[in-house]
Amino acid sequence: DAGITQSPRHKVTETGTPVTLRCHQTENHRYMYWYRQDPGHGLRLIHYSYGVKDTDKGEVSDGYSVSRSKTEDFLLTLESATSSQTSVYFCAISDRGANYGYTFGSGTRLTVV
Amino acid sequence: KNQVEQSPQSLIILEGKNCTLQCNYTVSPFSNLRWYKQDTGRGPVSLTIMTFSENTKSNRRYTATLDADTKQSSLHITASQLSDSASYICVVSSLTGGGNKLTFGTGTQLKVEL
Numbered sequence: 129d130a131g132i133t134q135s136p137r138h139k140v141t142e143t144g145t146p147v148t149l150r151c152h153q154t155e156n157h158r159y160m161y162w163y164r165q166d167p168g169h170g171l172r173l174i175h176y177s178y179g180v181k182d183t184d185k186g187e188v189s190d191g192y193s194v195s196r197s198k199t200e201d202f203l204l205t206l207e208s209a210t211s212s213q214t215s216v217y218f219c220a221i222s223d224r225g226a227n228y229g230y231t232f233g234s235g236t237r238l239t240v241v
Numbered sequence: 242k243n244q245v246e247q248s249p250q251s252l253i254i255l256e257g258k259n260c261t262l263q264c265n266y267t268v269s270p271f272s273n274l275r276w277y278k279q280d281t282g283r284g285p286v287s288l289t290i291m292t293f294s295e296n297t298k299s300n301r302r303y304t305a306t307l308d309a310d311t312k313q314s315s316l317h318i319t320a321s322q323l324s325d326s327a328s329y330i331c332v333v334s335s336l337t338g339g340g341n342k343l344t345f346g347t348g349t350q351l352k353v354e355l
Contacts, residue, residue: 170245170330170345171285218284226341227272227334232284 134233151219160202164215245346264331272334
């Protein structure tokens with residue numbers, strides 16, 4: 129996972145609290161993505177970014193927001209965490225977009241109690 | 242609805258043996274198909290990416306095949322090693338009016354034992 133770092137790696141939070149996950153890259157890639165991975169489901173896209181301050185929704189964006197103020201950082205915020213948002217969250221980067229290869233981070237395991 | 246189905250869901254084999262994982266998809270229009278390996282507690286790592294015109298692609302002991310007519314792909318692992326124990330995920334990319342969309346399978350969990 130060289131070049132892409134997610135923080136924190138693990139987090140436990142209470143229902144109703146805001147949570148921010150961070151994805152940091154050193155590859156200067158234009159595209160960044162947030163996915164969640166749940167048992168019985170394939171990875172599902174939450175939000176993505178195609179440049180600084182350019183973001184768009186994915187298929188499961190409700191309850192999430194993102195920000196990208198710098199090329200290297202893509203933040204995912206759970207505005208008011210719910211138990212259904214307990215999941216493993218992966219960030220991915222790409223220099224040419226979704227049709228080409230991704231590099232994934234190591235993931236953040238989030239538990240909402 | 243775009244779907245990617247993988248089989249088997251899980252598989253246990255002995256070290257040194259070969260195995261084949263299957264991926265069937267109903268994604269349209271097709272752009273490419275990828276296989277990823279995901280070790281426990283880690284993010285997926287790309288093994289191969291195949292376009293419409295490619296039937297076979299190899300990466301060390303991994304060989305992927307693609308039949309675009311039947312919308313099937315397989316991943317063959319030769320002479321398995323303990324380090325091959327992981328989840329293998331099939332991903333299909335489709336071209337849409339809004340850009341590319343990826344559809345992920347749920348993965349095949351492979352365990353290689355002594």
